[in-house]
Amino acid sequence: MRPSSLIRRRGPMLSAVALSCLIVISGCKGGEGEAQAKSAEEKAAEAIPVEVAPASHRAIAASYTGTAPLEARGESQVVAKTSGVALDVLVEEGQFVRAGQTLVRLDAARATLQAAQTSAQMRKLENSFARAQQLAAEQLVSASDHDQIKFDLENARAANRLANLELSYANVKAPISGVVASRSIKPGNFVQINTPIFRIVDTSKLEAVLNVPERELATLKAGLPVALTVDALPAQTFQGEIDRVAPVVDSGSGTFRVVAAFDGGGLLQPGMFGRIRIDYDNRANALVVPRVALLEDEGDPAVYVVRDGKAVRVPVQLGYSDGAWAEVRSGLRAGEQVVVAGKAALRDGTKVQLIGQGNTAQAAAKPATSKQ
Incomplete structure (x- = not known):
């Protein structure tokens, strides 16, 4: 076979081999680019997204x-101190009454008669004692008779006071001022002694x-x-x-x-x-952080502060707690960004990415220059 014809036959084969090599080389370069892009994505994915809030000054109270x-400061069960039929019930539930106001009038016929009887006996003895006084001055009555009349008069006066007291019990009065909370009596009811009939609440x-x-x-x-x-x-x-x-x-x-x-x-x-x-x-001007920023572990109180794009565990000394806020006595400066969400996945030095903000973590996490 001629050399020229051999060259003509091998020419297409060499071209195919060269083309294959070029494809392999270009494929290797493309794979290397994809690997670099993937590595960049993995590095970006290492930053944990978190939400932050600034340490700030506000009023806080210890409570x-x-x-x-x-x-109610005052409350009274009103009871009847004597028995009788209720003739009039003068108040209703919900009504305000004053101390000493009459609530119920009971039938007082028997008590009235007893008061009249003791009053008559008392007047009789008062006259007898007046005559005994005159006779004693003239020494016409013995000392023992004079003393007996005197004692009888004192007993009659006491009996009359007791009868009048029983008569007064026929008008049931409010012991305290307040509102009638309950009533357990109606006109015509027979009321037993010491039976509660009203409850008054001050x-x-x-x-x-x-x-x-x-x-x-x-x-x-x-x-x-x-x-x-x-x-x-x-x-x-x-x-x-x-x-x-x-x-x-x-x-x-x-x-x-x-x-x-x-x-x-x-x-x-x-x-x-x-x-x-x-x-x-x-x-009035305490440095506070949200209570959700505090780390829930058994160690000393601490928070995560974002500095240069990383979470830094910072121990703090706490003061008062007031609702959603916790006072920080030392460890932070006003304006520093503390992590309030996503802190469970953090460790000291973990890269973070702030979410819910337009700036990057590094720009947003610069330490504030204001002092506590």
Whole structure:
């Protein structure tokens, strides 16, 4: 075979081999580019997304909270002190009455007769004693007879006072001022002695009794302001104060009694369930962070602060807690960004990416220059 014809036959084969080599080389370059892009994506994925909030200054209060039902300061069960038929019932449930006001009139015919009888006997003995006085001056009566008449007169006077007292019991009067909460009598009913017929509640002052742990004994004092909310009126807050504190700790429960007082006569009523807050100290410009930023572990209190795109575990010294806020006494500066969401996946030095913000983590996490 001629050389020229051999070259002509091998030419297409060489071209095919060269083309295959070029495809392999270009494929290797493409694979290397994809690997680099994938590595970049993995590096970007290492940053854990978190939400942050700045440490800031605000007013915060130290407080004690508790629950207790409201009770009336004064309450009385009105009973009849004598028996008789109720002739008139003068008040209704819900009516306000004053102390000494007549509520019921009972049949007093028998008591009236007894009072008249003892009054007549007393007047008779008063006349006898006056004559005995004259005779004694003239020494016409013995000393023993004179003393006997005197003692009889004193006994008659006592009997008359007792009869008049029984007569007064026919008018059943209110022992305290307040609202008639219940009535268990109707006109014409026969009333037995010492039978409760009314319940009067003094709603001018309402009280809530708290059983407070003994650790609060040094902080809760009479006169401190008290804020009250009740389930029946959830949109309103009522103001009161600590009325008195029992400085004796119950050895069984480890608590002492604190009585908070509130003005009544309005929307508040006895029996309402109250939620009570007592502020015993206030700081007007405290450095605070959201309580959700605190790490929930058994170590010392700490938060994650975002610095240069990384989460840094920072120990803090806490002060007061007030609702959703916790006071930081040391460890942070105002403006530093603390992690409030996503902190469970963090470790000290973990790269983070801020979400919910337009800036990058590095730009948003620069330490603030303001001082506490």
